[in-house]
Amino acid sequence: MTKLTLPFTEEKIRSLKVGDEVLISGVVYTGRDAVHKYLHEGGELPPGVSFRDGIIYHCGPVMMKQPDGGYICTAAGPTTSIREEPYQWQVIRDFGLRGVIGKGGMGPKTQAACKEYGCVYLHGVGGAAQVLAECVKKVRNVYFLEKFGSPEAIWELEVVDFPAVVTIDAHGNSLHETVWNSSKAELAKRV
Numbered sequence: 001m002t003k004l005t006l007p008f009t010e011e012k013i014r015s016l017k018v019g020d021e022v023l024i025s026g027v028v029y030t031g032r033d034a035v036h037k038y039l040h041e042g043g044e045l046p047p048g049v050s051f052r053d054g055i056i057y058h059c060g061p062v063m064m065k066q067p068d069g070g071y072i073c074t075a076a077g078p079t080t081s082i083r084e085e086p087y088q089w090q091v092i093r094d095f096g097l098r099g100v101i102g103k104g105g106m107g108p109k110t111q112a113a114c115k116e117y118g119c120v121y122l123h124g125v126g127g128a129a130q131v132l133a134e135c136v137k138k139v140r141n142v143y144f145l146e147k148f149g150s151p152e153a154i155w156e157l158e159v160v161d162f163p164a165v166v167t168i169d170a171h172g173n174s175l176h177e178t179v180w181n182s183s184k185a186e187l188a189k190r191v
Helices: 011-014 032-039 084-093 108-117 129-133 177-190
Strands: 002-005 021-031 056-057 060-067 071-075 100-102 120-123 136-143 154-168
Touching: 011 108, 011 136, 021 100, 032 084, 056 108, 071 129, 084 100, 108 154, 129 177
Parallel strands: 002 021, 021 056, 056 100, 100 120
Antiparallel strands: 021 154, 060 071, 120 154, 136 154
C-alpha cells in the first residue's frame, strides 16, 4: 500500500504502476459531467480552485448542510468515469491534473493523456459510498452549486487515507485494456 499525499507531484505520480494500491491524503475536488463539459467548452475554474498537481474525483457526494452553513459528507462513492472520456484528456492537459478517481475505467484518449502529462487513473471502490465518506474529514468549500446543482458541483474535500487502485498509470499501461484484450482472446477461443 502506497501513501499518496499532497502535494501530488509528477515524480510521485510517475512512480506508480498499474495495480498499485494507494491511500490518498490531501485535497481532492469532485467533478462530473457538467464540470467536464463546461471546462472542455472553455469555461474557467472559480477563483480559489486549482486542479494543477491535483486530483479530480468523479463523484456526486451526498451532503448534509449544517446549522453553521457548512457541510458533512454522508456518501462519497465513485461514479462511472467513461462518460468523461470525451473531455478528460483535455482537462488533464489544460489544468495540470495528476490524478483522476472514478470507477469503470477510461478510454484511449485519457490513457494517452495520462502518459503524456503525468497523470494516473485511480479506481475507487464502487458500492462503498458511506465507507468512503468516512475518509472525507472536511468539506472545505463548494463551487458552482447554483450553476450545476449539488451532485454536479465542485466539492473541495479534505481526505485522509482514501483507498484506490491505479488502473491506468503514467507510462501508458491500462489494466482495463489488458482485461479487455484478455477477455477478447478467451472469447475467440470459444467461438
